[in-house]
Amino acid sequence: MAEYKYTPESFKSDQQVKWCAGCGDHAVLNAVQRALPEVADALDKPHEKFVFISGIGCSSRFIYYMRTFGFHTIHGRAAAVATGVKVANPDLSVWVCTGDGDSLAIGGNHFIHAIRRNVDLNIILFNNEIYGLTKGQYSPTTKLGTITKTSPYGTVEHPFNPGELAIGAKATFFARTVDAEVILTKELLVEAAKHRGTSVVEALVNCMIFNNKTHASFAADKATRAENTITLRHGEKMLFGANKDKGLVLEGLKLKVVTVGEDGYTIDDILTHDAHTEDTTLHCMLAAMKYPEYPVALGVIRSVETPCYDTEVEAQVKSVKGSSNIQCMDDLLNSGETFTL
């Protein structure tokens, strides 16, 4: 492991952060700036190898606040632009900052295809369940029935669960955090960066102005989060609650919340989290858990190793270079059928 001795300051730009006071994005920015010194050492990547790409929306302003290479692109297309950056130079550590509208509505296609290809990108999906920058219209993750400016009588469309969508597209890495859990967020970002392939980190963030407290029922404060969320860790029992006495078991094809020591359930009955299993079934069920029926799953829900698109592209170029007798343009121009007059 290299030692670059970077600090969070090393990654802060001189630009004034212009998000609203109390916006959840501040906490994620803080976590990213804390994670990067660790990531730089873990991946042996100096400062200039970090690139942040964003789309359009409040969270996409993120890149201006980082003292890294940054490219603020157009609405929905960050994943596609980032794919080009990473394929062009696989040596870079490429991060995508995007929101629920940016990635799941206008950019839905690029989101699922980046995941399908398993490009080595770290996608931070800021999910506040609302369009903030356009001032309060419902998004593809807004809860059914929510009243917004474009749904004055409540929405009549069902939201996406980003975890189900990503894992359904065979994401090789999916993790979830909430804005207030800065330490957890930092930890997940480091894991995401180490993962080779598309990492999706869903950050549940609050929008004070247009969708205040949308995650509050399970994320409002420490005590609520202890009872109403479960932080999954690979190889550990799926336990939660302030006393770690509640857990998840599988009954038939459904997950069930039980209390250890009650109704005949013992610790041995509680599921052990296997983030590395290829099969998506349980990962999808965990990602889909909704409060109040279930605790909301945080942590690394899925992390499996499969080849990355960008390194495969590079490997193919290298292998064909080694075997082809066309090594320069003059070779190509004179290859195949030619004739001399």
Place this chain on the structure above:
Amino acid sequence: MEQQNSLLKDVVIRFSGDSGDGMQLTGTLFSETSALAGNAISTFPDYPAEIRAPQGTVAGVSGFQVHFGSAGITNPGDKCDVLVAMNPAALKANVAFLKQDATIIIDGDSITADNIAKASFATDNPLAELELLDRNIIIARITTMTKEALSDSALDNKAKVKCKNMFALGICLYITDRTTAHAHDYINAKFGRKNPAVAEANNLVIEAGYNYAANNHLSHNAYAVEPAGLPKGKYRTINGNVATAWGFIAASEKSSRPLFCGSYPITPATVILEELAKHKSLGVKTVQAEDEIAGICTAVGAAYAGNFAVTTTSGPGLSLKSEALGLAVMAELPLVVVDVQRGGPSTGLPTKTEQSDLLQALYGRNGECPVPVIAASTPSDCFKYAFEASKIAMEHMTPVVLLTDGFIANSSEAWAIPKMADMPAINPPIAESSEQTFMPYRRDSRHVRSWAFPGVKGLEHRIGGLEKHFATGNISYEPANHALMVATRAAKVAAIVEDIPLQSIMGQATGELLVVGWGGTRGHIESAVSQMQTMGFAVSHCHLNYLNPLPKNVEQIFAGFKRILVCELNEGQAASYLQGLFPQFVFERFNKVEGQPFTVAELLNAFNEKLS
């Protein structure tokens, strides 16, 4: 057929049959044989959008026209001297393309009640119904004779019948006094190792066709032409799409920037992506994106990361790419967008040619969004203009739109192979590692910013689609700054005029009529104008390749003529563009929107009308 005593200057042969009959291959092999014999060639495939439309119907007819000759072969020819028709539908589809004294070779086995019905003839005599009885008609039982030639072959009946296109090829090689050597070489290379039985069968049938023509006293050289006086050297045949792809690879080599292509398949541009995907040995990376937008966006990302990036498309795809093209303008990144134009609007005529995307290329974006626009004008000069577009993009840090069209993309011609040592250098303004705060939008005297790649120490910076401060590159909403940046982006594109050649003119610098064309119509217009010049008319031809900026001297050229006629395959887009720039002249128009190239004959009519 009477014996021809003297060699002809040029001949047009059209091969036509069902989509599955192998007419494109037959035509290609014939063209290559002609090129090898020293003829100038120009070819044009005319095929339907459907892959295999119902057999025997007019909708399913696939054609391939080749024009070969000793000189002045600038286009595939208006009408054909020889039509090979593999069925009655092919006859019906091509009746408009026959010269008055044309020879028609038709597969006699195909003239059945069933095929006559499929081709929707009203009577049972297609030749009479189409009023072709006065032509030179050869009804050859091609299918039967193909099967007979293969009576000893182990192939099944279906595989034997598939060889019938080679029988037609054999006939045509005989009547043009060509050898069958190249066709055999191709067949042996293609099937010899993998499938010797198929190779042997095709080889037998080529000879059978050749011998049939000889034994039936078809004139051995009725359609023989003299070799062209092409300059000595090494040649190959090339079509516009492959030439475009190769131009990009050449630019990548000259700039030492790896080539990246992000694209989505679309007719008629797909071959460029396919061609680039083959050349990984030259470091080419291709991403077949999930859609047109991702195609250009991956390219923009690759350009940001320091690759020479291109994206390839046709009209509908250019519409989808317009927002991201605006981003490349704003971020001032090098990028080439190729639009292989086809008939529009909407899905339009996917396999047919048109020039109706010029105004989209010039103006089809939000905001004040200037983009250099360059148009290639022949199949082989796609190489040159793809290279030029790349050079301008990288040296001026701007996206460039390269316009080609379905006609030159699919047509091919003989091409003198260039040497890379003779191609100009490409010097992108690459930023070097720095200890000082890097200013991404600092410019040189041509208003060009530098290209700073992620991964280079000290160059960390942020760019994006929001308006930037002129000096620092930070987001700026200041009114005066926006006006300055709009003017600067325009000045940057305008300054490219210093790096492009002066406009040339074919003919005298003054006269009665200046014919102005642009892009893929060059061959037909050149042919028509030179015929007028031979007849003594004071007509000149000015063919534009650089549409934005225009060469410095176009105004002076326009001033030399009494009338100016802009000929284009649209409703007058270049004419209205020029009219706006040069209101002191009158730009008259000659337009065609039929999905087909101009014919020389209709151009001659148009010129005569203006001169009378």
